Amino acid sequence: MQQSKEEFLAHVNAVSKNTLMETLDIEMVDYGEDFLVARMPVTPKVHQPDGVLHGGATAALAESVGSFASHIFTDIDNYFVRGLEITANHLKSVKEGFVYAKATFLHKGRTTQLLDIRITDEADNLVSICRLSTISLPKKK
Template identity: 80%
Template sequence: MQYTKEEVLAQANKASKNTLMETLEIEMVDFGPDFLVARMPVTSKVHQPDGVLHGGATAALAESVGSFASVIFTDSNLMVRGLEITANHVKSIREGFVFAKATFLHKGRTTQLLDIRVTDQDENLISICKLSTISLPKKK
């Protein structure tokens, strides 16, 4: 069964209720045949003490969009868990939005490797993240 872009985004955002994604106001905003994009506002809620975006919030954004991408683009009868995430922060941001675009470097049946580029609203690179995930049978 094929889902529309709007249905995929609505389902992902509904699944985020009462989770870290809702706390950080992470929202899935774009979806295509080989990518998923999430957005997060940069406010004091995600700042480090000196007033710039906290790297941990950036990593949470990256892991969220990458994990959702693994669910969407692999067997939905499996559960996805993150194995490892790396983040290289190259630019700071104080306000506005950051966008994380997840694309696959490897899409295996069991493991996946995703490249996640985090940019500001002007498409300036903020962070480059890599996420490896594993797909496992759902527990009964």
Template identity: 80%
Template sequence: MQISKEELLNQINAVNKNTLMETLGIEVVDYTDNTLTARMPVTPKVHQPDGVLHGGATAALAESVGSYAAHIFTDRDQFFVRGLEITANHLKAVKSGFVYAKATFLHKGRTTQLLDIRVTDDEDNLISICRLSTITLPKQK
């Protein structure tokens, strides 16, 4: 039985309890066959001391959305996904509102995946460009 988009988004967001994603306020808001989008509020909780979005929080958002994307397109009963490498180029500062991370598959292999993650603000300005590689590994029986 296939579940609805809304149900899957609710399931994804429900597992964020007591995790970094909950701490940062990350919420998955949309997906397609090749993309997944999440958002994160830009508040003092994710600021650098000078009042702008911390690059580490942006990288955590990017890794979260990319890992979720690889995860939901995997047989979760048999496999798990782990991040291998992430790069982040920060292009613009943000002080408030939301940032949105959209992960798009560049390679969707059985074992490795490569995702392009673009982080934008409320006005669709490009904030960061990230790349994430993940690996899919079999669960131990």
């Protein structure tokens, strides 16, 4: 039996317990054939000292959603996914609300993947653009 979107997202979020994703309150909220969307609340927990979203928290959101996208679109019975490199260009400050990260594939190879992750605020303003490369490595039998 096929899982509903709600059941799938509940499962994906459940495996994030006791991880950085739980610490930062990152939640996967939508997915499709070639994308995954996560959100993170912007609270003092993820602020820099001057009260705006920390770039490191933004990068953690981007890497979380991008790595998860590579993971769910990979044959996880035979492979595991690891991040290789992440870049982030921060374009706009955010003080409160939520930021959303949408990961889409630029390249979905058998071994390496390249993802574009766009971080937006609640008004759909572009906050950051990130690129993440991942690698799928065979599990030892």
